[in-house]
Amino acid sequence: MKIPTSEYFKRIARFQTNIKAAGLDACLVHGNEADFANVRYLSEYWPTFEAGAVFVPAEGKPVLLIGPESEQYAKGRAVIPDVAKMICYRESAEPAYPGIAVATFPEVAKIAGCKKLKKLGIVSKAITTIPVMDALKEQLPDVELVYADDTLAPLRYIKSENELACLRKAYEVSEIAVGAILNEMKPGMTEFQVIGIAQREIYKNGGEYEGHALYCFTGERTNNAICRPSDHVIQKNEIIQLGIGAHVGGYSSSVGIPVIFGKFTGLQKELVEFGLVAHKKTFELLKPGIPAAQVVKEYEAWVTKQGYGKYLLYGPCHSVGMMEVERPWMESVSDYILKENMTYQADTFFTGPDFGLRWENGLRITKTGVEKLSSKYMHMVEL
DSSP states (O other): OOOOHHHHHHHHHHHHHHHHHTTOSEEEEEEOSSSOHHHHHHHOOOOSSSOEEEEEESSSOOEEEEOTTOHHHHHHHOSOOOEEEOGGGSOTTOOOOTTOOOOOHHHHHHHTTOOOOSEEEEESTTTOOHHHHHHHHHHOTTSEEEEOGGGTGGGGTBOOHHHHHHHHHHHHHHHHHHHHHHHHOOTTOBHHHHHHHHHHHHHHTTOSEESSSOEEEEGGGGGOSSOOOOSOBOOTTOOEEEEEOEEETTEEOOEEEEEESSOOOHHHHHHHHHHHHHHHHHHHHOOTTSBHHHHHHHHHHHHHHTTOGGGEEEOSEEEOSSSSSEEEEOOTTOOOBOOTTBEEEEEEEEEOSSOEEEEEEEEEEOSSSEEESOOTTOSOEEO
16 A cells, blocks of 8 residues: 555645745755655655655655665665765764765755756755755855644645545554464563564565554553563553554554453553543544644643643644654644544543653544544454
């Protein structure tokens, strides 16, 4: 399953309209192996080892920029036919590559047919590297560099039917992987071994990669909002947090549930049960036409009214798409309106004194409410 080639060029055309509207002559869109989304969104190219970029003129044709080692890979994968090797996109070991011809930014602009280059937008500013910025300043000394993430990011907010198909498949694969874990996981296994079950099922059932660093961690480490698995041995009567995501056609999913071998008791039971109620409440609050900030404020007020405000770290949602977490965030200071075909993770996280728990499932904003992209494991799981 993948995005049709024609859709990439429609994206580029819409992007060029935004570039012109912003008064820019071109934009340079950066990506790397970990945060590839903007580059892949425009080109289908996914950097590995090296970084990459797409140079898009307001008028002209896009050029894919790669490191010196990726030429054959890029030409075989990218939908953009024009590819230029550049030293500033090499891998972090910084080999010199003597004897390999590389391009400069003025040469790239010429390939792109960019007739005027006085103002260049930088997209993906959070991950654009110092070597790239240094090269731009050295090679284009008279060009004004402008941070311009807002020329591209909003194009990714509302998903097309092809994007939604990839997301639905990604969530299907995630639920298959979670099911396999629940069937095969046993006390005495390590967290790493549990993740191995998920990886097997992701690749077996149509995933191209994990959607994120997969979660299986236990005990006190479940109160970590972000964590990685370890060689810790799973024990009975110890809370286990699963968070399993798959990548399909460039789009990410994640399904998160708290699990235990035995029975939840005491505050753990109370918070796990309330977390599930809060998780379901989130779906009720989401409708098109509602300000995103209103959803957050209503959710936080409701949690506090129920008496659980002190256990709330954050919530209730974040966007999902090519990355498991991407713009736009949903926060009390958000300034946008929910629209049909925006996609989110309902991310319900509470922390106790020595444990935490997360319920997480995907959703799409519909004309009247939400479509659940995953829901199979929205129930208590005691093994």
